[in-house]
Amino acid sequence: MHDYIFILGNAHDLCREELVGVLKTLGFDFSIQKLYPPQCVQVTVTQPLPEEALIERLGGTVKIAEIIAPTSSLDPQDLIATIRKKRTTWPKTFGLSAFTDKKLPLPKIAAVQKKVLEAEGVATRYVLPREGQELRSIVVQKQAVTEFLIIENNADFIIAETKEVQNSEDWGKRDYDRPFVDPGIGMLPPKVARMLVNIAVAAISYQSSAIRQEKLGQNSSKGFTILDPFCGMGTVVAEALMIGTHVVASDIAAEMVNKSRKNIEWLKSAYPKTQDLESRFLVSDAVHVSDQLKKNTMDAVVTEPFMGALFEKKGAQLYQKNKLVTLSHIKNTIKGLEKLFIGCFKNWYQVLKPEGVIVITLPEITIAHHTIFVKSVIDNCEKLGYTPVIGPLTYARPEAVVRRQVYVFKKIFNS
Ligand SMILES: C[S@@+](CC[C@H](N)C(=O)[O-])C[C@H]1O[C@@H](n2cnc3c(N)ncnc32)[C@H](O)[C@@H]1O
Structure with a gap:
């Protein structure tokens, strides 16, 4: 031993x-x-x-x-x-x-x-x-x-x-040396993005019937394709490429898709091992991404979705664009996000392979001793065709207003 x-x-x-x-x-x-x-x-x-x-x-x-x-x-x-x-x-x-x-x-x-x-x-x-x-x-x-x-x-x-x-320098290089960064959209640190893609690859590897026993050094993620439908600057897709999967990156904003494409071009020149992997970029609302993809082709969706407009904490109060935020405002924001995520889950079902998984960070906000969360996404996941298999696992910076809760959902496949 x-x-x-x-x-x-x-x-x-x-x-x-x-x-x-x-x-x-x-x-x-x-x-x-x-x-x-x-x-x-x-x-x-x-x-x-x-x-x-x-x-x-x-x-x-x-x-x-x-x-x-x-x-x-x-x-x-x-x-x-x-x-x-x-x-x-x-x-x-x-x-x-x-x-x-x-x-x-x-x-x-x-x-x-x-x-x-x-x-x-x-x-x-x-x-x-x-x-x-x-x-x-x-x-x-x-x-x-x-x-x-x-x-x-x-x-x-x-x-x-x-x-x-x-190797903190190498992790820092992928965070700060890429051509485009935009902290304003709530980017994930590369280390967190890596954890999410590793968790996804693990879920599809050991839950699928053919358990992979390949050893590190060979490519344990070979052949998988990971989709990030809220790709932002492309942090998740970069880390997916780093462990050897193919990727599809999409975002509702053409500007984000362009930036993420440029960031991946940079990644491929800085890390030759990623050069031969496929990366596709699409402009799409995450709720309609299946329109541009073939059915049952994605092994996993790994994503940090849109979490609502950014909040700023001043003392015990929350502000958004310098306006004081009330509890009912946050409740409405969360309701809107629930609707968005439920639409996404329905749509992603089409593109996921039978044993596919979703690894997603869901937002949770605490204000005036109330914690508000996108509960109906979890409550309705079976109806949407998924079993929750992991979560919640919290990722939050100490000063963060919006905490991210990581969940893994497995597609329920009815043959
Ligand atoms: C939190 S950011 C993602 C950041 C990304 N994980 C990164 O590290 O760069 C959310 C992204 O979702 C995009 N977005 C907002 N609503 C969307 C929608 N309905 N469909 C697709 N993308 C959307 C925004 O343009 C933004 O780039």
């Missing part, structure tokens, strides 16, 4: 769902366990994991570490002995990060470790977190740090060694 720790991004439940989905898609025989720190999960697997390929694939995993051993002692000498159970040589540069509510004396532990090692004739330097108790991925990567993790587990700790960290 091989034991790993995955350090997840902020939306823990969404990140965990993606991890489970990708491991299933790739045919690993594994078990997953939540640990006390909510961003940490333990994965036990019968064969070693391809850590480098996995960190590249997952949008919601920040670090992948291999478990060294559990320990009840954080005495620096005991820690050295624990680490040496797995390592014969001590790294030139080591770092310590802790995942626990307790404030651990990391500087003292590291300094004593350095002294003990020096006394043995082992020269080493250490790097510690500047803020909080966790080293940033970029520091681990740039300074070639061998990072040891101390993770609270029941009354004891797990010691693990980081094997891979997320």
Whole structure:
């Protein structure tokens, strides 16, 4: 057995769902366990994991570490002995990060470790977190740090060694270097878009009769086509191409379709592995997109739909274009969105393959202690031809007025 720790991004439940989905898609025989720190999960697997390929694939995993051993002692000498159970040589540069509510004396532990090692004739330097108790991925990567993790587990700790960290520069490149960005339309961060497409590919892979057991490195998403009918700047379609699916991008606004086309041209030149994948662009109302597509041809719809005009929070009040927003205004907005999404679900049924899925972020707004949500979409989904299979999983920036709830719906196919 091989034991790993995955350090997840902020939306823990969404990140965990993606991890489970990708491991299933790739045919690993594994078990997953939540640990006390909510961003940490333990994965036990019968064969070693391809850590480098996995960190590249997952949008919601920040670090992948291999478990060294559990320990009840954080005495620096005991820690050295624990680490040496797995390592014969001590790294030139080591770092310590802790995942626990307790404030651990990391500087003292590291300094004593350095002294003990020096006394043995082992020269080493250490790097510690500047803020909080966790080293940033970029520091681990740039300074070639061998990072040891101390993770609270029941009354004891797990010691693990980081094997891979997320390449934040590469994720940032796809977010900021593309020709067109427009924060005003509520774009998804690429990491969230990646989680959504990975969850979609997992749902169609392991729910379809022919379970794919292809390994990472070969293309586990090969042949699938993903449609984003509210494509905006094309963030979802870009991340779908990055994992090897074909894409169809549509939007009601011709300007958005153009921008997303240009962004995908840029992506294809920056990431040659995406060049041979098909990408089609259509101008269409999402409610009528089936007019321009063949029936039963899409494996999945993955989308962050229109969420209503943007709100601004000032203290406890919400404003829209400098006008105070009332509860009844929000209720009306949500009603309008329910109508739009129900129309979409009806229409997308036509283009989805029999085992097709919808992965969608649905808006939820809290105002004056009331939470308003597009409930009738969920309540009516069976009537519309879908079974809800995952959700709600929350994705929201801390300051966000509109929270996104991620759901997965599977098409009910009556042959
Ligand atoms: C929240 S944005 C999508 C942003 C996108 N996920 C991204 O990251 O760039 C919603 C998009 O829906 C489009 N839209 C609004 N109503 C629509 C409709 N009825 N059909 C299709 N697109 C629509 C808007 O033009 C906008 O580009």
